[in-house]
Amino acid sequence: MMKRMVSGSDALVAGLAQLLEPDQVLHGPAIEKAYECDAYTVDRSPPFAVVLPRSTEEVCQIVKWCSEFGVPFTPRGAGTGLSGGAMAAKGGVVVSTKKMTQILELDPLNERLWAQAGATNASLSAAARPHGLHFAPDPSSQTVSTLGGNIAENSGGPHTLKYGVTVQHVLQVTFVDSAGVAHRIGNLVEGDPEPDILSLIVGSEGTVGLVTEAWVKLTPLPTEVRTLLAAFPSVRAATETVAKIVASGILPAALEFMDGRMLMALRQAFGLSFPAGAEAMLLIECDGNDPAKVDHEAHSCESVCRGRGALSVEAAETSEERARLWTARKKGIGAMGRLAPTIVTHDGVIPRSRLPEMLDFVYEVAARHGLGVANLFHAGDGNLHPCFYFDDREPGIVQRVVSAGEEILARCVELGGSVTGEHGIGLEKLDGLKLMFSDDDLSLQRSMRRVFSTSELCNPCKLIPDQRGCVEHMRRWRGAAT
Amino acid sequence: MRRAHATLARGCHLKHRIVGLGTKKWLLSHQEPGTKQVRAPSGILEFWPADQVVSVLAGTSLDDLQQGLREQGQCLPLPDPQVQGKCLAGWPGTVGGLVAANLPHGLWKVCGGPRDWVLGATLVQAGGTRAKSGSRAVKSVAGFDVHRAMVGSWGQLAVIESVILRTWPMTAVPTCRGTLVGQLDPQEAWIQRTDRSNFALALDRSPKVLAYDEPSCTIWSAEEPPTPSIGWLLGPGGRRWSGQPVHPFRIRLKEVLDPNGVFV
Numbered sequence: 001m002m003k004r005m006v007s008g009s010d011a012l013v014a015g016l017a018q019l020l021e022p023d024q025v026l027h028g029p030a031i032e033k034a035y036e037c038d039a040y041t042v043d044r045s046p047p048f049a050v051v052l053p054r055s056t057e058e059v060c061q062i063v064k065w066c067s068e069f070g071v072p073f074t075p076r077g078a079g080t081g082l083s084g085g086a087m088a089a090k091g092g093v094v095v096s097t098k099k100m101t102q103i104l105e106l107d108p109l110n111e112r113l114w115a116q117a118g119a120t121n122a123s124l125s126a127a128a129r130p131h132g133l134h135f136a137p138d139p140s141s142q143t144v145s146t147l148g149g150n151i152a153e154n155s156g157g158p159h160t161l162k163y164g165v166t167v168q169h170v171l172q173v174t175f176v177d178s179a180g181v182a183h184r185i186g187n188l189v190e191g192d193p194e195p196d197i198l199s200l201i202v203g204s205e206g207t208v209g210l211v212t213e214a215w216v217k218l219t220p221l222p223t224e225v226r227t228l229l230a231a232f233p234s235v236r237a238a239t240e241t242v243a244k245i246v247a248s249g250i251l252p253a254a255l256e257f258m259d260g261r262m263l264m265a266l267r268q269a270f271g272l273s274f275p276a277g278a279e280a281m282l283l284i285e286c287d288g289n290d291p292a293k294v295d296h297e298a299h300s301c302e303s304v305c306r307g308r309g310a311l312s313v314e315a316a317e318t319s320e321e322r323a324r325l326w327t328a329r330k331k332g333i334g335a336m337g338r339l340a341p342t343i344v345t346h347d348g349v350i351p352r353s354r355l356p357e358m359l360d361f362v363y364e365v366a367a368r369h370g371l372g373v374a375n376l377f378h379a380g381d382g383n384l385h386p387c388f389y390f391d392d393r394e395p396g397i398v399q400r401v402v403s404a405g406e407e408i409l410a411r412c413v414e415l416g417g418s419v420t421g422e423h424g425i426g427l428e429k430l431d432g433l434k435l436m437f438s439d440d441d442l443s444l445q446r447s448m449r450r451v452f453s454t455s456e457l458c459n460p461c462k463l464i465p466d467q468r469g470c471v472e473h474m475r476r477w478r479g480a481a482t
Numbered sequence: 483m484r485r486a487h488a489t490l491a492r493g494c495h496l497k498h499r500i501v502g503l504g505t506k507k508w509l510l511s512h513q514e515p516g517t518k519q520v521r522a523p524s525g526i527l528e529f530w531p532a533d534q535v536v537s538v539l540a541g542t543s544l545d546d547l548q549q550g551l552r553e554q555g556q557c558l559p560l561p562d563p564q565v566q567g568k569c570l571a572g573w574p575g576t577v578g579g580l581v582a583a584n585l586p587h588g589l590w591k592v593c594g595g596p597r598d599w600v601l602g603a604t605l606v607q608a609g610g611t612r613a614k615s616g617s618r619a620v621k622s623v624a625g626f627d628v629h630r631a632m633v634g635s636w637g638q639l640a641v642i643e644s645v646i647l648r649t650w651p652m653t654a655v656p657t658c659r660g661t662l663v664g665q666l667d668p669q670e671a672w673i674q675r676t677d678r679s680n681f682a683l684a685l686d687r688s689p690k691v692l693a694y695d696e697p698s699c700t701i702w703s704a705e706e707p708p709t710p711s712i713g714w715l716l717g718p719g720g721r722r723w724s725g726q727p728v729h730p731f732r733i734r735l736k737e738v739l740d741p742n743g744v745f746v
């Protein structure tokens with residue numbers, strides 16, 4: 001289609017204003033600043049305008065308009081993404097789902113729920129809870145991150161070790177393609193005998209269109225939950241415990257790791273106390289509906305911990321105590337923010353049996369680059385989150401953090417893992433993808449985008465490396481924070 | 483019958499049918515004369531019991547794979563065809579067939595299906611290019627999950643050469659709660675899945691039920707049942723109904739991966 005030209009941001013905003021109510025089109029310096037990045041703050045690029053549609057129909061109109069005038073558009077949920085996915089890489093329009101927060105239908109008998117994409121993850125579970133159900137994916141950002149963002153990133157969380165990541169909990173989506181046409185993809189009943197297109201949309205990081213609504217699967221809440229917090233005298237003892245628990249065939253609902261530096265941050269920030277001599281801790285949760293089986297699993301985990309030299313293993317007896325044991329895990333990232341002005345959390349995955357050697361490597365890399373690092377991560381999945389803390393005013397330090405991260409990711413791939421377990425490729429990890437995949441593999445990846453569209457307007461420069469016209473833009477936004 | 487990448491040379495326009503052990507042949511449309519057959523190689527490539535992950539060539543029989551995994555106390559969570567019958571066992575053939583057909587089975591509700599187990603795959607595309615997606619990590623969001631798009635592809639998109647699968651400790655696999663009504667080893671069946679609201683009625687209306695699995699709302703019957711009001715139905719000769727027309731993106735996926743329509 002021939003693109004009609006709109007020049008200047010005023011003309012652009014005027015065009016959008018004809019489609020929507022005044023409170024649905026935001027622009028101006030404050031908006032540009034607020035939307036210039038997501039929770040990955042290294043790269044920044046402001047949009048011309050932010051639009052807040054209320055319905056699938058309005059999203060279709062906006063996308064058709066962008067397509068007609070050749071304006072790039074970027075879907076955005078809560079902006080908690082950690083790889084720059086919601087940054088307007090080529091400027092243009094940010095399409096925010098902030099006003100699309102309705103739960104449209106709850107069907108407890110069939111264990112499913114239909115919601116708009118801007119509904120928060122936590123609101124889905126809150127709606128389902130009175131029926132003894134919940135939405136199982138539980139990213140730590142769940143009180144704010146949206147269903148659309150979770151779908152786009154295929155998000156995980158502490159309990160996805162047992163329950164699976166977002167793709168395993170989405171039945172059908174309403175999806176607006178990059179020409180502005182709405183489609184229903186998927187089936188309310190799983191396993192239909194057709195190629196699984198839905199699995200390509202989940203995890204596509206908003207690069208092939210916008211999800212406006214979704215039917216998700218609800219999972220019964222377990223009646224029995226046992227939570228343990230085990231303290232270890234060394235990181236090695238804790239990581240070996242993780243490998244041993246996984247290898248023994250127990251499948252905990254969650255198996256989370258915190259190292260000594262993280263504990264120190266938690267002590268300093270929130271006054272939490274931990275057993276003397278603790279250099280690492282594991283939070284282990286077993287759940288199910290059969291009390292004897294859940295008890296057995298919890299006891300087995302406890303004996304593995306003690307067998308590996310745990311200093312203490314604390315068990316929660318009540319839901320209040322369980323919440324207390326989770327406090328350290330949940331407040332970890334917040335505590336890091338108080339240790340240093342800047343933190344950068346990396347995200348890589350390794351086969352879980354390699355955790356002990358991998359953690360040794362993370363500390364060695366940090367020491368070699370003269371950086372502080374703390375670790376808090378989903379150990380049961382082998383999903384690392386080395387968290388570097390630093391003062392970005394120190395000359396050269398950002399580059400050292402980037403180099404350290406690259407070395408860690410390269411080792412993840414060498415060990416048979418992945419450059420990202422849940423934060424996505426976005427624009428942060430475009431080069432990382434090349435570590436994992438050959439040219440032929442990448443060309444297969446590129447071809448998947450063509451299934452949905454040939455337009456380059458939808459969230460350009462993300463997910464797939466070497467896209468046309470992105471290099472010049474990259475110079476503009478790369479390292480814009482420093 | 484030849485190995486996939488050798489057969490599918492660049493520029494090849496001959497029609498090919500990807501075959502495994504032929505256990506699900508009755509679910510495919512009639513094969514036109516002159517169609518070549520192509521099969522994936524077989525064998526377990528690597529098994530990492532401590533990680534509960536296996537990499538296996540897609541032509542490997544499920545029997546062989548299960549036996550290899552059992553030696554380390556692990557398995558794919560599928561019912562035993564000798565005990566529960568072929569229907570509830572998901573009509574086992576090869577690993578490639580398991581992924582490509584994505585048939586339901588009697589442990590689905592608790593253990594999921596191939597879409598939940600497949601972590602990565604190597605594909606041979608029409609034209610012979612070999613490409614992979616995914617990894618052996620149990621969690622990865624690096625790029626499009628092309629391996630998952632192969633689930634339910636019925637040999638129409640590319641040859642699945644090998645897959646990386648998540649395995650289960652045998653001790654963690656629950657007992658199958660499906661009910662076998664007919665024979666252990668039927669020749670063919672109509673397979674339908676619906677939701678809980680419609681399951682009792684669908685079961686009641688299905689003629690000659692062979693087996694059913696209430697937790698996953700699946701019914702296998704010897705004769706064609708009425709189409710469920712919600713869900714999907716699959717039958718002999720490639721007949722299928724999913725309540726919606728073939729989606730343009732599915733057509734487009736075929737055009738992108740197999741532009742000359744080599745795989746039939």
Ligand SMILES: Cc1cc2nc3c(=O)[nH]c(=O)nc-3n(C[C@H](O)[C@H](O)[C@H](O)COP(=O)(O)OP(=O)(O)OC[C@H]3O[C@@H](n4cnc5c(N)ncnc54)[C@H](O)[C@@H]3O)c2cc1C
Pocket residue numbers: 038039074075076077078079080081082084085086097117118138139140141144145146147148149150151152153154155156157158205206207209210211212333422423459
């Ligand atoms: C403190 C903190 C903790 C976190 N913990 C976890 C965790 O435990 N597990 C985890 O997986 N992630 C975690 N994250 C990362 C992030 O929260 C998730 O990726 C989340 O799913 C993003 O949701 P969002 O609504 O904020 O999306 P955004 O950040 O707004 O967008 C993320 C991506 O999705 C796209 N997108 C958003 N909405 C749509 C839509 N409707 N249609 C199409 N594309 C869309 C955007 O274009 C972008 O590419 C964490 C982040 C923070 C800041």
